[in-house]
Amino acid sequence: METILNYIDGKWTNALSGDYFNVINPATGEVVAKAAKGGRDDAKMAIAAAKREFYNNPNGWRRFSAVKRSEILLKIADELEKQRDSFALIETIDNGKPLREALGDVDDAVSYIRYYAGAARMPSGVSYDVNDGFGQMQSFTIKEPVGVCALITPWNYPLLMGVQKIAPALAAGNTIVFKSSSETPMSTAKFFEILSKSEIPDGTVNLVMGSGSTVGNELSENEYVDMVSFTGSTEVGQSIYRASAGNIKKIGLELGGKSPNVIFADADLDGAVEWAMVGVFFNQGEVCSAGSRIIVEKSIKDKFVDKLKQRAENMTIGNGVENPDMGPLISENHLNKVLDFVEKAKNEGANIVCGGYRYTEGECAKGYFMKPTIIDNVTRDNTAVKNEIFGPVVTIQTFETEKEAVDMANDTEFGLAGAVFTSDGARAFRVVKEIRAGVMWINCYNPAFVEAPWGGYKKSGTGRELSFEGLEEYTETKQITMNLNPGKLGWYK
Ligand code: NAP
Ligand code: MG
Numbered sequence: 001m002e003t004i005l006n007y008i009d010g011k012w013t014n015a016l017s018g019d020y021f022n023v024i025n026p027a028t029g030e031v032v033a034k035a036a037k038g039g040r041d042d043a044k045m046a047i048a049a050a051k052r053e054f055y056n057n058p059n060g061w062r063r064f065s066a067v068k069r070s071e072i073l074l075k076i077a078d079e080l081e082k083q084r085d086s087f088a089l090i091e092t093i094d095n096g097k098p099l100r101e102a103l104g105d106v107d108d109a110v111s112y113i114r115y116y117a118g119a120a121r122m123p124s125g126v127s128y129d130v131n132d133g134f135g136q137m138q139s140f141t142i143k144e145p146v147g148v149c150a151l152i153t154p155w156n157y158p159l160l161m162g163v164q165k166i167a168p169a170l171a172a173g174n175t176i177v178f179k180s181s182s183e184t185p186m187s188t189a190k191f192f193e194i195l196s197k198s199e200i201p202d203g204t205v206n207l208v209m210g211s212g213s214t215v216g217n218e219l220s221e222n223e224y225v226d227m228v229s230f231t232g233s234t235e236v237g238q239s240i241y242r243a244s245a246g247n248i249k250k251i252g253l254e255l256g257g258k259s260p261n262v263i264f265a266d267a268d269l270d271g272a273v274e275w276a277m278v279g280v281f282f283n284q285g286e287v288c289s290a291g292s293r294i295i296v297e298k299s300i301k302d303k304f305v306d307k308l309k310q311r312a313e314n315m316t317i318g319n320g321v322e323n324p325d326m327g328p329l330i331s332e333n334h335l336n337k338v339l340d341f342v343e344k345a346k347n348e349g350a351n352i353v354c355g356g357y358r359y360t361e362g363e364c365a366k367g368y369f370m371k372p373t374i375i376d377n378v379t380r381d382n383t384a385v386k387n388e389i390f391g392p393v394v395t396i397q398t399f400e401t402e403k404e405a406v407d408m409a410n411d412t413e414f415g416l417a418g419a420v421f422t423s424d425g426a427r428a429f430r431v432v433k434e435i436r437a438g439v440m441w442i443n444c445y446n447p448a449f450v451e452a453p454w455g456g457y458k459k460s461g462t463g464r465e466l467s468f469e470g471l472e473e474y475t476e477t478k479q480i481t482m483n484l485n486p487g488k489l490g491w492y493k
Pocket of ligand 1 (some may be wrong): 154157210213215231239253257288388390414461
C-alpha cells in the first residue's frame with residue numbers, strides 16, 4: 001500500500017508523531033493508502049521554512065523575476081498535463097467522482113496554472129497625479145507578495161481547489177504551507193512531487209497533511225503566517241476568521257452555499273431541465289455553488305418536475321472508474337448526514353418526489369452511494385431549503401411574480417451563486433442584479449472559468465479566486481510617493 005508523506009523544507013518527511021491516517025476509496029470502502037498525520041509541530045516546521053525563504057533568503061522565490069517564475073509555472077503545467085491520466089485516476093479513487101469529471105478537473109488545473117503563469121507577467125499598479133500643497137509629487141502603487149500563505153482546501157475538488165490557490169500564490173511570489181483535506185490527500189501530494197522536482201527553492205512550497213483542528217488551527221493562529229486562504233464550510237471559515245485575528249492576517253474565505261436556480265415559464269424547458277441536472281447532480285451534488293433550491297414559476301412546475309424526475313431516476317450510479325453519471329458520496333459519515341437532512345425534511349411535511357435513500361445495488365453495497373433526490377412541497381423554513389446539504393438533493397419551490405422569485409432567492413444566509421432561466425433578456429438582467437450573490441448564470445448553470453472571478457457574498461465568504469482579481473488577493477499594495485523636486489520643502493516652508 002502506498003504511503004504518502006509530508007513535504008517540508010524540500011524533504012519528504014513522516015509526521016513527527018510517526019502517526020498515519022487511512023485514505024479511503026468511497027466507492028468500495030477500502031483503504032487505498034496511508035498518509036502522514038502531521039500535527040501542530042509539523043505545521044510549525046513548515047511555517048518556519050516558508051518564513052525563512054520569504055524573509056531571509058536573498059535568492060528566494062519572491063526575488064525571482066516574474067519571467068522566471070512564469071517559466072517555472074509553465075513547466076509545472078506541462079508536467080501535470082503529461083500525467084493527466086494518472087492524476088485523474090487517483091482523484092477518482094480518492095474522491096469518488098466519475099473519471100470523466102476527474103479528467104476535466106486535471107485539464108482545468110493545467111489551464112489555471114498556465115493562466116497564472118501568464119498573469120505573473122502582466123502590468124500591475126497605478127500611477128496618481130498628486131500635485132498639491134506639498135509641491136510637485138507623483139504617487140504610484142506596486143504589488144508585492146503577502147508573505148507566508150497558508151492554503152487550506154476541502155475534499156470536493158481536491159486537485160483543482162489546491163491548484164486554484166497554489167498557482168496564484170506562487171505567481172505572486174509568496175511562500176506557502178498547504179493543508180489538504182484528510183478525506184482526499186492523494187492528488188495534491190502527487191502534485192507536490194511535481195513541485196519538488198521544479199526549480200522552486202526548498203522551503204518555498206510545503207505540504208502538511210493532518211486534521212483541521214491541529215494543523216489547520218496552527219496555520220490560522222500562527223503569528224508568522226501572513227495570509228490564510230481557505231475553502232470549506234462556513235462554520236470552519238468562521239473559526240479560521242477568528243483564529244486569524246491575532247496578527248491581523250490577510251484572509252480569503254470561499255465558503256458554503258445554498259444557491260437559487262430560478263426558472264420562469266418562458267424559459268426553454270428542456271434546456272432548463274438539463275442545466276438544473278448539471279446544477280445539482282454534477283460531482284454528486286458536492287459542489288459549493290450547487291443549484292440546490294429550484295424556484296420555478298407555478299404554471300410550469302408540474303411539467304418541469306416530471307421531466308427532472310425522469311432524468312434523475314435514469315441516472316446511472318456506480319464506481320467512478322466506470323464513468324457512471326454519478327459516483328459515491330465522500331464518506332459514510334457524510335452520506336448519513338445527507339440522508340438525515342432528507343429524513344428531517346420529510347418529518348417537516350416535505351414530499352420526496354424521487355430518491356432519498358442509500359443505493360446498494362450489486363457492488364455499490366460496499367460504497368457510499370445515494371439516489372438523486374428531488375423534494376417538493378416544502379415551506380421556506382424547511383430543513384432542506386435552509387441548510388447546505390452538499391449532496392444530490394434539490395428542493396422545489398414555486399412563485400407567481402418576479403418579486404416573489406427574487407425574495408425567495410434571497411431568503412438565505414448564503415450568497416455564493418445562482419441562476420435565472422428565461423427568454424426575456426431584460427428580466428434576466430433585472431433578476432440577476434437583485435439576487436445577492438457573487439456568481440450568477442443566465443440560461444446555464446455551474447460553468448466556471450479561470451478568466452472570471454469567483455467568490456461569495458454574505459456567509460459564502462470574502463475575497464475572490466480565479467481571474468486577475470484572484471491573483472491580486474495574494475498581493476499587498478504598496479503606495480509610493482516621490483517628490484519630484486527634492487530640494488524644495490513642503491507647505492510649512
Ligand atoms: P470543512 O469541513 O470546512 O473542511 C475544509 C478544510 O478545513 C479541511 O482541510 C479541514 O481539515 C480543514 N479544517 C477543519 N477544521 C479546521 C479548523 N478549525 N481550522 C482550520 N482548518 C480546519 O469543509 P469540507 O467538508 O471539506 O468541504 C465542504 C464545504 O466546502 C462545503 O460547505 C462547501 O460549500 C465548501 N466549499 C466551498 C467552495 C467555494 O468556492 N465557495 C468550494 C468547495 C467547497 P480536515 O477535514 O482534514 O480535518
Ligand atoms: Mg478518500
